[in-house]
Amino acid sequence: MRNADAQASIWFHPLILAVTAVKFAAAATILVNPFWGLFLSSAIDIADAQIVIRLLGFDRRQYQQWDKSTDWFAYVAELWVGVTYGVFLPLFLLLFFRFFGQFMFSRFRSTLVFILFPNFFEAAFMWLVIFHPDRRSISLGAGEPWNWLYIFFAAKLIQEIMLHYVWTELIVGAGRKRLLHS
Numbered sequence: 471m472r473n474a475d476a477q478a479s480i481w482f483h484p485l486i487l488a489v490t491a492v493k494f495a496a497a498a499t500i501l502v503n504p505f506w507g508l509f510l511s512s513a514i515d516i517a518d519a520q521i522v523i524r525l526l527g528f529d530r531r532q533y534q535q536w537d538k539s540t541d542w543f544a545y546v547a548e549l550w551v552g553v554t555y556g557v558f559l560p561l562f563l564l565l566f567f568r569f570f571g572q573f574m575f576s577r578f579r580s581t582l583v584f585i586l587f588p589n590f591f592e593a594a595f596m597w598l599v600i601f602h603p604d605r606r607s608i609s610l611g612a613g614e615p616w617n618w619l620y621i622f623f624a625a626k627l628i629q630e631i632m633l634h635y636v637w638t639e640l641i642v643g644a645g646r647k648r649l650l651h652s
Contacts, residue, residue, distance in 0.1 A: 481536070485526060489518050490540055497543035504551045504599040508592075511544045534581060538572050548595045555598060564591040581634040588630040593622040 480486070496514045500507030515537070522528045522536065545565055552561035571587025597619045 480526070480528070480532070483526060485521065486536070489521055493518065493540045494543045497547045500544060500547035500551060504548075504595075505603060507547070508544075508596060508599060512592075515541065515544075530581070531579060534575065538575065545591065548592070552595065552598065555602060557598065561591065561594060561598075564594050567591070584630050584634045585627075588623075588627045590623055590626060593626040594619065597622050 493511070493514055496507065496511040498507075499510055518537065518540075519533060522533050523530070528536070545568070549558070549561055549565055552558055567587060568589050568591045571583055571589075574583045574587065575581065597615075601615050601618065
């Protein structure tokens with residue numbers, strides 16, 4: 471089997487198809503209950519790395535490519551819910567920012583791109599469903615808990631740094647040797 475054939479066949483492995491279906495189902499729950507759907511989708515997004523990398527032997531680049539593609543199930547559901555809140559444009563702009571970061575990742579194959587383009591879209595959606603669970607339209611004026619949104623953005627940036635630099639470069643990657651031997 472050629473290397474390209476082996477690479478293509480791994481995407482259709484039954485376990486990959488099953489995990490993809492679970493991610494799709496979790497994303498669909500966002501439409502029914504945005505808070506718990508987001509919680510479920512996030513938990514599965516954390517667990518899928520263990521399944522795909524450890525059980526199937528994907529390298530981090532293969533995993534990132536698959537994961538970023540399947541994350542779009544949840545993004546579309548979150549954007550749809552955002553429409554019901556009347557905040558389509560701000561969420562769409564944050565989603566476009568995320569898309570651009572994913573495009574840059576596919577172009578340069580460096581997870582460090584995600585530090586420059588963090589997933590503020592999901593942080594904003596989390597803020598929305600926590601502070602506005604009744605799905606009423608929100609005003610973008612005073613009186614909203616904006617400080618929490620900034621805290622969520624800062625937390626997301628820290629998470630991206632930890633995940634895509636500290637973990638990937640220093641602990642798992644080539645930097646591990648420097649870190650452990652210094």
